[in-house]
Amino acid sequence: xxxxxxxxxxxxxxxxxxxxxxxxxxxxxxxxxxxxxxxxxxxxxxxxxxxxxxxxxxxxxxxxxxxxxxxxxxxxxxxxxxxxxxxxxxxxxxxxxxxxxxxxxxxxxxxxxxxxxxxxxxxxxxxxxxxxxxxxxxxxxxxxxxxxxxxxxxxxxxxxxxxxxxxxxxxxxxxxxxxxxxxxxxxxxxxxxxxxxxxxxxxxxxxxxxxxxxxxxxxxxxxxxxxxxxxxxxxxxxxxxxxxxxxxxxxxxxxxxxxxxxxxxxxxxxxxxxxxxxxxxxxxxxxxxxxxxxxxxxxxxxxxxxxxxxxxxxxxxxxxxxxxxxxxxxxxxxxxxxxxxxxxxxxxxxxxxxxxxxxxxxxxxxxxxxxxxxxxxxxxxxxxxxxxxxxxxxxxxxxxxxxxxxxxxxxxxxxxxxxxxxxxxxxxx
Amino acid sequence: xxxxxxxxxxxxxxxxxxxxxxxxxxxxxxxxxxxxxxxxxxxxxxxxxxxxxxxxxxxxxxxxxxxxxxxxxxxxxxxxxxxxxxxxxxxxxxxxxxxxxxxxxxxxxxxxxxxxxxxxxxxxxxxxxxxxxxxxxxxxxxxxxxxxxxxxxxxxxxxxxxxxxxxxxxxxxxxxxxxxxxxxxxxxxxxxxxxxxxxxxxxxxxxxxxxxxxxxxxxxxxxxxxxxxxxxxxxxxxxxxxxxxxxxxxxxxxxxxxxxxxxxxxxxxxxxxxxxxxxxxxxxxxxxxxxxxxxxxxxxxxxxxxxxxxxxxxxxxxxxxxxxxxxxxxxxxxxxxxxxxxxxxxxxxxxxxxxxxxxxxxxxxxxxxxxxxxxxxxxxxxxxxxxxxxxxxxxxxxxxxxxxxxxxxxxxxxxxxxxxxxxxxxxxx
Numbered sequence: 113x114x115x116x117x118x119x120x121x122x123x124x125x126x127x128x129x130x131x132x133x134x135x136x137x138x139x140x141x142x143x144x145x146x147x148x149x150x151x152x153x154x155x156x157x158x159x160x161x162x163x164x165x166x167x168x169x170x171x172x173x174x175x176x177x178x179x180x181x182x183x184x185x186x187x188x189x190x191x192x193x194x195x196x197x198x199x200x201x202x203x204x205x206x207x208x209x210x211x212x213x214x215x216x217x218x219x220x221x222x223x224x225x226x227x228x229x230x231x232x233x234x235x236x237x238x239x240x241x242x243x244x245x246x247x248x249x250x251x252x253x254x255x256x257x258x259x260x261x262x263x264x265x266x267x268x269x270x271x272x273x274x275x276x277x278x279x280x281x282x283x284x285x286x287x288x289x290x291x292x293x294x295x296x297x298x299x300x301x302x303x304x305x306x307x308x309x310x311x312x313x314x315x316x317x318x319x320x321x322x323x324x325x326x327x328x329x330x331x332x333x334x335x336x337x338x339x340x341x342x343x344x345x346x347x348x349x350x351x352x353x354x355x356x357x358x359x360x361x362x363x364x365x366x367x368x369x370x371x372x373x374x375x376x377x378x379x380x381x382x383x384x385x386x387x388x389x390x391x392x393x394x395x396x397x398x399x400x401x402x403x404x405x406x407x408x409x410x411x412x413x414x415x416x417x418x419x420x421x422x423x424x425x426x427x428x429x430x431x432x433x434x435x436x437x438x439x440x441x442x443x444x445x446x447x448x449x450x451x452x453x454x455x456x457x458x459x460x461x462x463x464x465x466x467x468x469x470x471x472x473x474x475x476x477x478x479x480x481x482x483x484x485x486x487x488x489x490x491x492x493x494x495x496x497x498x499x500x501x502x503x504x505x506x507x508x509x510x511x512x513x514x515x516x517x518x519x520x521x522x523x524x525x526x527x528x529x530x531x532x533x534x535x536x537x538x539x540x541x
Numbered sequence: 542x543x544x545x546x547x548x549x550x551x552x553x554x555x556x557x558x559x560x561x562x563x564x565x566x567x568x569x570x571x572x573x574x575x576x577x578x579x580x581x582x583x584x585x586x587x588x589x590x591x592x593x594x595x596x597x598x599x600x601x602x603x604x605x606x607x608x609x610x611x612x613x614x615x616x617x618x619x620x621x622x623x624x625x626x627x628x629x630x631x632x633x634x635x636x637x638x639x640x641x642x643x644x645x646x647x648x649x650x651x652x653x654x655x656x657x658x659x660x661x662x663x664x665x666x667x668x669x670x671x672x673x674x675x676x677x678x679x680x681x682x683x684x685x686x687x688x689x690x691x692x693x694x695x696x697x698x699x700x701x702x703x704x705x706x707x708x709x710x711x712x713x714x715x716x717x718x719x720x721x722x723x724x725x726x727x728x729x730x731x732x733x734x735x736x737x738x739x740x741x742x743x744x745x746x747x748x749x750x751x752x753x754x755x756x757x758x759x760x761x762x763x764x765x766x767x768x769x770x771x772x773x774x775x776x777x778x779x780x781x782x783x784x785x786x787x788x789x790x791x792x793x794x795x796x797x798x799x800x801x802x803x804x805x806x807x808x809x810x811x812x813x814x815x816x817x818x819x820x821x822x823x824x825x826x827x828x829x830x831x832x833x834x835x836x837x838x839x840x841x842x843x844x845x846x847x848x849x850x851x852x853x854x855x856x857x858x859x860x861x862x863x864x865x866x867x868x869x870x871x872x873x874x875x876x877x878x879x880x881x882x883x884x885x886x887x888x889x890x891x892x893x894x895x896x897x898x899x900x901x902x903x904x905x906x907x908x909x910x911x912x913x914x915x916x917x918x919x920x921x922x923x924x925x926x927x928x929x930x931x932x933x934x935x936x937x938x939x940x941x942x943x944x945x946x947x948x949x950x951x952x953x954x955x956x957x958x959x960x961x962x963x964x965x966x967x968x969x970x
Contacts, residue, residue: 136691136833146877147690147758243688249834251680251688259672259680261576262565262854329576387840390819404565404851405678405841411816412837422833425691439868448575 116145119432120155122181124203125193126166126174129217129244130157132421133191133428134169140425148429149436152189156181182206189431191424192216201225208232208240213440215427217244217420223318223334226325230445237441239434241427246319247272247396249419250412251426256326256400257446263402265327269365270398271391272319274414275310276342276362278302280350280379281392284359289347302394312341313377316364323398324366324375330451332366338376338456345379349535352466352506353381359389363540372452374459381464382540457515462491462539464508467524468532471503475529479507482527486520488512502531508539545574548861549584551610553632554622555595555603558646558673559586561850562620562857563598569854577858578865581618585610611635618860620853621645630654637661637669642869644856646673646849652747652763655754659874666870668863670856675748676701676825678848679841680855685755685829686875692831694756698794699827700820701748703843704739705771705791707731709779709808710821713788718776731823741770742806745793752827753795753804759880761795767805767885774808778964781895781935782810788818792969801881803888810893811969886944891920891968893937896953897961900932904958908934911956915949917941931960937968 123130134154144151154173158181159166162174178199181187190207192214194200200221204214209232216222221229222245233240243253247270256265271277275297282293294311297303309315317337324332342362353360358381366375382389387409391397396414401407413419434440469475476493483490489510496504509517524530552559563583573580583602587610588595591603607628610616619636621643623629629650633643638661645651650658651674662669672682676699685694700706704726711722723740726732738744746766753761771791782789787810795804811818816838820826825843830836842848863869898904905922912919918939925933938946953959 132833139693139832140691143758147875250837251684254688255680255684258859259683259855260851261858262569263851264568329572387819390816402851403568404561404847404854406845406848408679408839408841410837410839413835416835418833419835422689422692422831425833426688429690430687433871434868437866437868437871439863439866439871442862442866442868446576 116151118151118153119188119435120153120186121189121191121428122156122158122184122187123154123191123193124158124200125195126157126159126169127193128417129420129424130193131166131168132417133193133424136418136421136425137428148432150432152428152432155187156184178203182210187212188435189213189215189428191428192218193424194218195220197221197224204229205232208236208238211236211238213239213431213435215241215424215431217242217424219245219315219318219322223321226322227331227445227447234441234444239431239440240444241430242322243427244420244423246322247398247410248412248414248416249422250396250398250410250414251423252323252398252410253326255410256323257443260400260402260405260408263404265368265400265402267365267367267401268323268327268398269363270323270396271361271388272364272396272398272414273310273313273316273362274394274396275303275307276316277391277396278394279311280342280345280360280362283345283347283350287347290343290345311343313339313362316362316377320364320366320375320377323364324373325447327366327400328368328373328449328451329446330373330449331447332373332375332453336375336453338459340376340378342379346535349466349537356381357384358382359384360537361388363388368451372454372458374454376456376459378538380538380540386540457518458513460511460513462509462511462541463517464506464535464537464539465533466535467505467507467530468502468534469505470529470531471501476505478527478529479505479524482523483509483520486523487516488520511541545580547580547582548617548864549582549615550618550620550857551585551587551613551616552583552620552622553587553629554624555586555588555598556622557846558849558853559622560595560597561846562622562853565847565850565854566857577861579861581857581861584616585613607632611639616641617864618642618644618857620857621647622853623647624649626650626653633658634661637665637667640665640667642668642860642864644670644853644860646671646853648674648744648747648751652750655751656760656874656876663870663873668860668869669873670859671751672856673849673852675751676827676839677841677843677845678851679825679827679839679843680852681752681827681839682755684839686872689829689831689834689837692833694797694829694831696796696830697752697756697827698792699752699825700790700817701793701825701827701843702739702742702745702791703823703825704732704736705745706820706825707823708740709771709774709789709791712774712776712779716776719772719774740772742768742791745791745806749793749795749804749806752793753802754876756795756829757797757802757878757880758875759802759878760876761802761804761882765804765882767888769805769807771808775964778895778966785810786813787811788813789966790817792817797880801883801887803883805885805888807967809967809969815969886947887942889940889942891938891940891970892946893935893964893966893968894962895964896934896936896959897931897963898934899958899960900930905934907956907958908936908953911952912938912949915952916945917949940970
């Protein structure tokens with residue numbers, strides 16, 4: 113056995129995850145020759161301020177100039193952990209063009225510019241890997257692309273945002289209201305100062321776009337994904353769910369139906385016996401249904417320094433193995449179909465709605481006839497909580513077209529006997 | 542783009558899973574060019590009786606002669622689904638020697654002859670893949686070898702036998718005794734006529750050997766794995782577990798401790814909040830702990846025609862991709878360490894034991910002093926169910942050496958105040 117080759121890589125970004133990747137590569141140093149047939153070493157680290165000290169990192173490796181990395185022929189792998197669209201997009205396109213392999217955790221970039229980047233990678237026979245972009249440390253991209261490759265996947269859905277799952281868990285277990293649970297999440301560092309992308313479902317939506325693209329072999333972008341957040345969920349809704357033996361989870365759902373792909377993020381009622389129902393706190397989980405494998409679920413930590421670094425480093429190792437085997441780019445873009453993505457109106461769901469209505473005969477009949485006239489079948493009606501002259505009514509529909517359901521709501525909104533529509537939620541069925 | 546190559550494969554065995562693989566490859570035919578850059582086609586099928594008709598299969602492909610497959614230079618991939626050690630071992634060694642790639646679901650073979658087969662594969666730069674050998678359709682081998690490759694895995698454990706999980710689920714949910722639940726499993730086809738390999742934990746033990754080898758990068762064989770079955774579990778034990786807020790599961794557990802690997806299969810008490818506790822019926826799940834990823838779990842169907850075929854076909858696709866990329870054998874044996882596997886006596890566990898004792902003062906003190914003298918710390922004692930002059934005592938220990946625990950049992954067995962040791966179980970902690 114000759115000398116063991118040392119493959120050089122560059123890190124773009126030296127934040128939480130970047131530091132984790134750096135550390136894990138060091139920890140694995142002695143394992144590398146046997147595991148990979150080569151060492152992989154960080155040669156340069158792109159930072160904004162190279163004067164700033166970073167625990168455990170060698171400041172001699174810092175550079176503020178992307179060109180120093182791009183033009184270094186020794187650097188074969190670029191690890192992008194800066195986040196955001198630009199300049200990450202430009203850097204990665206340039207890196208691929210220069211024949212450098214790319215590992216990234218950048219879901220924003222992948223969800224919008226996945227095709228462009230994967231095309232560029234293919235053109236230059238480069239690897240472009242992004243296991244960490246969905247569900248942090250949980251293996252999901254590679255299992256879908258490889259282990260489950262012989263399936264027609266009909267559904268992929270999951271809890272892919274830890275912040276909102278933490279908030280909903282606190283609301284469920286500790287009966288907190290949304291604002292208090294959000295404040296707690298902020299205090300504990302589970303939520304960012306501006307929590308919009310998390311609580312409005314945008315972060316989950318990007319992950320849904322990426323997962324759906326891979327599961328269905330057809331490109332889905334963030335713009336194709338309907339998103340609804342959890343800001344309107346109340347403790348009362350959660351108590352109601354509990355009575356129905358369900359919990360409320362923010363689910364990213366993608367279905368491959370006959371007439372097109374449905375992709376959305378919504379708070380949903382899901383039965384307690386479903387494996388996703390017991391995924392607590394900051395854990396993530398992805399549930400897959402395929403024609404051969406039937407149901408499968410992948411659970412783990414969807415964020416955090418080391419779990420995310422685990423996925424990034426796994427990709428780096430894979431790129432090194434491909435470099436050693438001369439097989440870089442062997443598994444590129446798998447979106448070879450051009451399936452239609454349905455607009456939200458054409459998707460179908462079961463709905464739960466909670467109404468405050470006048471407590472008198474004929475109200476239920478009136479509501480039922482509105483639904484009936486709009487092709488909305490009712491599965492279940494629960495009446496309770498009389499409050500003075502008002503009664504609370506909860507209705508669960510069969511799976512109906514969103515358009516039909518919305519039409520019903522328009523009519524219901526005009527009816528004087530209905531004082532308030534308190535909650536509208538989708539139900540997983 | 543030139544003509545799309547057709548890669549030929551042979552199937553050894555045309556049973557349940559073989560038929561499933563055959564069918565799935567047909568279903569995926571149109572996807573193959575885009576997914577793999579090639580078609581993969583079954584050319585020959587090794588059967589015992591080629592006169593027997595098999596639904597959906599072309600009898601012109603049947604052969605009773607292994608040599609016809611071995612000596613067919615067109616056949617590049619051999620898919621072994623016969624099971625058992627011989628003649629599978631000889632066939633696969635010959636196939637690899639002839640430069641053919643191998644996909645197998647044969648856990649018995651892998652658990653005992655994994656090294657020999659993987660060495661032969663490496664020598665001939667062949668792929669040898671066995672995703673289906675552990676936990677059926679659930680992706681676990683490839684996630685461990687690739688996605689989690691940058692982790693030091695310290696624990697891998699799971700519910701990897703569907704038959705026993707079905708039996709224990711019925712005993713738990715329907716309060717059945719073991720013999721009745723086994724009879725039901727037989728009736729429903731979840732158990733084989735001779736259920737020994739399942740109920741005694743041998744089947745799970747083979748899977749533990751394979752998982753541990755891959756997780757810890759060091760060879761563990763079936764002979765290294767301690768096995769204890771579920772035949773002695775009673776409805777009373779399960780009721781007791783329930784009171785302690787736990788359930789009893791047959792777990793395959795492998796730990797990579799400082800002083801060596803521990804590998805065993807045992808019925809264990811596990812807290813209800815643990816993700817493995819809610820894995821019901823014939824589902825399997827594997828739980829992994831790594832230094833970077835922290836906890837991760839993989840859940841799905843551990844057996845059955847299509848789920849198993851899903852894993853086999855995923856491996857076939859992967860072999861085809863490697864053939865196309867010229868990278869066969871790129872990911873071979875990863876057992877490059879030579880870690881010691883501890884004998885059972887040196888492993889440590891928390892134990893639960895249920896004793897029938899004389900109901901008089903001093904009994905508890907007597908028992909406690911026996912444990913104390915043998916370095917066994919007690920975590921919890923519960924006294925209940927007076928039955929005439931006898932009382933029932935349940936003891937849970939701290940994590941103690943198996944040797945010390947056994948020494949205590951020898952002394953306890955001699956004590957006249959102890960009428961019976963009804964149950965001894967390990968507790969997951």
